[in-house]
Amino acid sequence: MTSSRVTLADVAARAGVSTALVSVVMRDAPGASAATRERVREAAAELNYQPDRRARLLRSGRSRLLGVVFSVTDAFHGDLVTGLYNAAGAAGYEVTLSAVTPQRDERAAVASLLAERCEGLIVLSLESSTAELADLAARIPLVVLTRAVRSRAVDVVRNDDCGGLHLAVDHLVELGHRRIAHIDGGRSPAAAQRRRGYGEAMSRHGLDAQIRVITGGATEVEGAIAARALLDDPPTAVTVFNDRSATGLLEVARGAGLDVPGDLSVVGFDDDRLARLGYINLTTVGQDAAAITASAVARVADRIEGRPVDQREVVATPRLMVRGTTGPVKGLTSSPA
Amino acid sequence: MTSSRVTLADVAARAGVSTALVSVVMRDAPGASAATRERVREAAAELNYQPDRRARLLRSGRSRLLGVVFSVTDAFHGDLVTGLYNAAGAAGYEVTLSAVTPQRDERAAVASLLAERCEGLIVLSLESSTAELADLAARIPLVVLTRAVRSRAVDVVRNDDCGGLHLAVDHLVELGHRRIAHIDGGRSPAAAQRRRGYGEAMSRHGLDAQIRVITGGATEVEGAIAARALLDDPPTAVTVFNDRSATGLLEVARGAGLDVPGDLSVVGFDDDRLARLGYINLTTVGQDAAAITASAVARVADRIEGRPVDQREVVATPRLMVRGTTGPVKGLTSSPA
DNA sequence: GCGATTTTCTATAACGTTCTAGTCGACCTT
DNA sequence: AAGGTCGACTAGAACGTTATAGAAAATCGC
Numbered sequence: 001m002t003s004s005r006v007t008l009a010d011v012a013a014r015a016g017v018s019t020a021l022v023s024v025v026m027r028d029a030p031g032a033s034a035a036t037r038e039r040v041r042e043a044a045a046e047l048n049y050q051p052d053r054r055a056r057l058l059r060s061g062r063s064r065l066l067g068v069v070f071s072v073t074d075a076f077h078g079d080l081v082t083g084l085y086n087a088a089g090a091a092g093y094e095v096t097l098s099a100v101t102p103q104r105d106e107r108a109a110v111a112s113l114l115a116e117r118c119e120g121l122i123v124l125s126l127e128s129s130t131a132e133l134a135d136l137a138a139r140i141p142l143v144v145l146t147r148a149v150r151s152r153a154v155d156v157v158r159n160d161d162c163g164g165l166h167l168a169v170d171h172l173v174e175l176g177h178r179r180i181a182h183i184d185g186g187r188s189p190a191a192a193q194r195r196r197g198y199g200e201a202m203s204r205h206g207l208d209a210q211i212r213v214i215t216g217g218a219t220e221v222e223g224a225i226a227a228r229a230l231l232d233d234p235p236t237a238v239t240v241f242n243d244r245s246a247t248g249l250l251e252v253a254r255g256a257g258l259d260v261p262g263d264l265s266v267v268g269f270d271d272d273r274l275a276r277l278g279y280i281n282l283t284t285v286g287q288d289a290a291a292i293t294a295s296a297v298a299r300v301a302d303r304i305e306g307r308p309v310d311q312r313e314v315v316a317t318p319r320l321m322v323r324g325t326t327g328p329v330k331g332l333t334s335s336p337a
Numbered sequence: 338m339t340s341s342r343v344t345l346a347d348v349a350a351r352a353g354v355s356t357a358l359v360s361v362v363m364r365d366a367p368g369a370s371a372a373t374r375e376r377v378r379e380a381a382a383e384l385n386y387q388p389d390r391r392a393r394l395l396r397s398g399r400s401r402l403l404g405v406v407f408s409v410t411d412a413f414h415g416d417l418v419t420g421l422y423n424a425a426g427a428a429g430y431e432v433t434l435s436a437v438t439p440q441r442d443e444r445a446a447v448a449s450l451l452a453e454r455c456e457g458l459i460v461l462s463l464e465s466s467t468a469e470l471a472d473l474a475a476r477i478p479l480v481v482l483t484r485a486v487r488s489r490a491v492d493v494v495r496n497d498d499c500g501g502l503h504l505a506v507d508h509l510v511e512l513g514h515r516r517i518a519h520i521d522g523g524r525s526p527a528a529a530q531r532r533r534g535y536g537e538a539m540s541r542h543g544l545d546a547q548i549r550v551i552t553g554g555a556t557e558v559e560g561a562i563a564a565r566a567l568l569d570d571p572p573t574a575v576t577v578f579n580d581r582s583a584t585g586l587l588e589v590a591r592g593a594g595l596d597v598p599g600d601l602s603v604v605g606f607d608d609d610r611l612a613r614l615g616y617i618n619l620t621t622v623g624q625d626a627a628a629i630t631a632s633a634v635a636r637v638a639d640r641i642e643g644r645p646v647d648q649r650e651v652v653a654t655p656r657l658m659v660r661g662t663t664g665p666v667k668g669l670t671s672s673p674a
Numbered sequence: 675g676c677g678a679t680t681t682t683c684t685a686t687a688a689c690g691t692t693c694t695a696g697t698c699g700a701c702c703t704t
Numbered sequence: 705a706a707g708g709t710c711g712a713c714t715a716g717a718a719c720g721t722t723a724t725a726g727a728a729a730a731t732c733g734c
Contacts, residue, residue, distance in 0.1 A: 005690090007689090007690055007691085008690065008691065008692095009690080017713075017714085018713070018714045018715075019690090019691080019692095019714090020692080020693085020713080020714060020715080020716095021712085021713060021714075023690095023691065023692060023693095024692095024713090026691095027692085029692095030711095031711080031712070031713080032712070032713080033711080033712060033713090036712080036713085050448075050451055050452055051452060051690085051691080052395070052452070052454055052689090052690055052691070053452045053453050053454070053691095054391040054392075054394055054395045054453070054454060054689095054690080054691090055391075055395050055689070055690035055691040055692090055719090056690080056691050056692075057391055057691090057719095058389070058391045058392050058395055058689090058690080058691070058692090058719050058720065058721085059690080059691045059692040059693075059718075059719050060691080060692055060693080060719085061719075072414075072415030072416075072418050072419060073415055075412065077409075078409030078410055078438075079409075081409050081436055081438065082409055082436075082438035082439060082440065082441070085436065085438055085440065085441050086440055086441075094449075096433065096434075097433075097434040097435070097436060098434070099418055099419075099422065099434060101415075101418065101419035101422055102419060103419065103422065103423055104419070104422050104423075112431075114387070115387060115388075115390050116390055116391075117389060117390070117391065220557060220584065220588070221584070221588075221617060224588055247557065247558070248588065251557075251561055251585065251588045251589065251592070252588065252592055255588075255589055255592035255593065256592065280558060342720090344719090344720055344721085345720065345721065345722095346720080354683075354684085355683070355684045355685075356684090356720090356721080356722095357683080357684065357685080357686095357722080357723090358682085358683060358684075360721065360722060360723095361683090361722095364722085366722095368681080368682070368683080369682070369683080370681080370682065370683090373682085373683085388720090388721080389719090389720055389721070391719095391720080391721090392689090392719070392720035392721040392722090393720080393721055393722075394689095394721090395689050395690065395691085395719095395720080395721070395722090396688075396689050396720080396721045396722040396723080397689085397721080397722055397723080398689080675734100676733105676734100677732105677733095677734100678731100678732080678733085679730105679731080679732070679733095680729105680730080680731070680732085681728105681729080681730070681731080682727105682728085682729075682730085683726105683727085683728075683729090684725100684726085684727075684728090685724105685725090685726085685727090686723100686724085686725085686726105687722105687723085687724080687725100688721100688722085688723075688724095689720105689721085689722085689723105690719105691718100691719090692717105692718085692719085693716105693717085693718075693719100694715105694716090694717080694718090695714105695715090695716090695717100696713105696714085696715080696716100697712105697713085697714075697715095698711105698712090698713080698714100699710105699711095699712090699713100700709105700710085700711085700712100701708100701709085701710075701711100702707105702708080702709075702710090703706105703707090703708080703709095704705100704706095704707090704708105
């Protein structure tokens, strides 16, 4: 059977009830007996009925649709999109994606979502200027992710990058490390925060003299390059801007005969899929995409439903994921701080 | 200002005409004088009118909407999505994305697109069984990308993986290489094709005795592991399953003091973003995402518009992107540098 | 000028759903 | 047993658009 167009009316006819009642059953709304509910469900299944979202949304003024702008080139956006689907589903919203590509800029992505009459927007990408974002926020509930925005008019949900490095350094110090270097993320937006966190935490432990920041980047290759620079005078531990970079560093360090974590402890940042693989098994600061995306959805839902919002910026707390690349300093028994 | 809801009726009232006429003007359909056309346009602009896509599509049976199922974890899918946006736009179709995530399987992604009443589906992901795909193809125009499907009932657009390795081996042989190894992609679906292509091409050049396939995988780490296995008895050239794996191999080879391409030439596969970076500058077989996606859109449009289709399977021709990791075989000169 | 066309426009009926305002019984309460 | 409340159900009107048919006005052929 070519299920050309199965409508409510077809299901209603088959079940011997009105279309309105079928609608009630499909929406799990109150107002139908268990018996007919069952009968309607059965009829719908037999006809392979699928509700037409357009008609549904057209009629009920609300669309319960969240537009998400993301970039296809950024791997971590994948994790965030994953979390957004989950969070939105739990909050009773649907998600429509609109991708930013080299040929399709953020403006186009946003425009497409507006034409679909989304009720709110969650923007992951980084192109737009602060002014554009503020403008957009005035027209529709908007949350910006993974990026600080210098405007009090825009809601932002971001990770506590600075605090994440405190966690990493604390962990290493507790293991007895004192010579701890940091490989930074270059011009990347979060890099400054993480560099700052490293410096603060080292100071807090009275290790100002040991502070050593090496230029790195966000990719495996940049991590590898930084690792080479490190090998002349290796520290006992290193915190790295992100997991990709840490992976490159691991490759080089192990290739040079260093034992990890025996000779060198390594802490990454992001907890991306790779970090969890057995071969890498990287200790890392987890961005907790689930928490970030849950906050983002909660915030945009607050705006949509007109609830008062106390603060513009939500900062998510990162978690340290201790795995196999960190261990006590060699030749040292655990010592109190 | 909250631009609540501006409808056709509002524009019609302002311009002093009927809604039907406004509709005609907005669609650039024949049946309105130039004068009123101008007047209506002006009214629409003043009210900042935006047509409601849902209502429009609901009424006119056609939606001109293409659903795309992709996976957030696969980097190459990003390039394909990019191409699909371009191709669909050129063909007069819109694109809606539906992501496959660890918590959202292909079935759910497809269901969501069906509810949006897409006219056709392009599926990039790899979970579904052949039977499921054949089933789906019976209900809606469907094209499967980047994967062979053992069913004559499903349209497929895929890369000529086998031919890609012919290109790679030909290139290396032309540079004088004879000892050429292949690092394969493990269980990955395209791996078998590429392995076969390698073997065929080696045979064609009379190099059966030199055939050497090493178990690898699709990631940097697996490439690195394979590289170690290679170092005991290095060939002069190697073809690698994909660029990520090749990157891992490069890291290890260079770390072990091998000069690339002086001591070892390396050819990857995919031409992903990383391969183009200066530091890596990898010679690789380009998948030509643009061509693949253009074919996919053309094919699904053919099905939607009922045009006859000659063959189920479209095989795209790959291109060799010669960059810095391949060069002529060196004599016995050892060179620093 | 008068019918026959063509052009410009309008009224009205869809599209598939949800919402509002009911109808009709069955079950209480006195 | 009469009135009232509740639950299950339905008819019909929306939502914002496009398609269809036809009315009004302009154009044409002679």
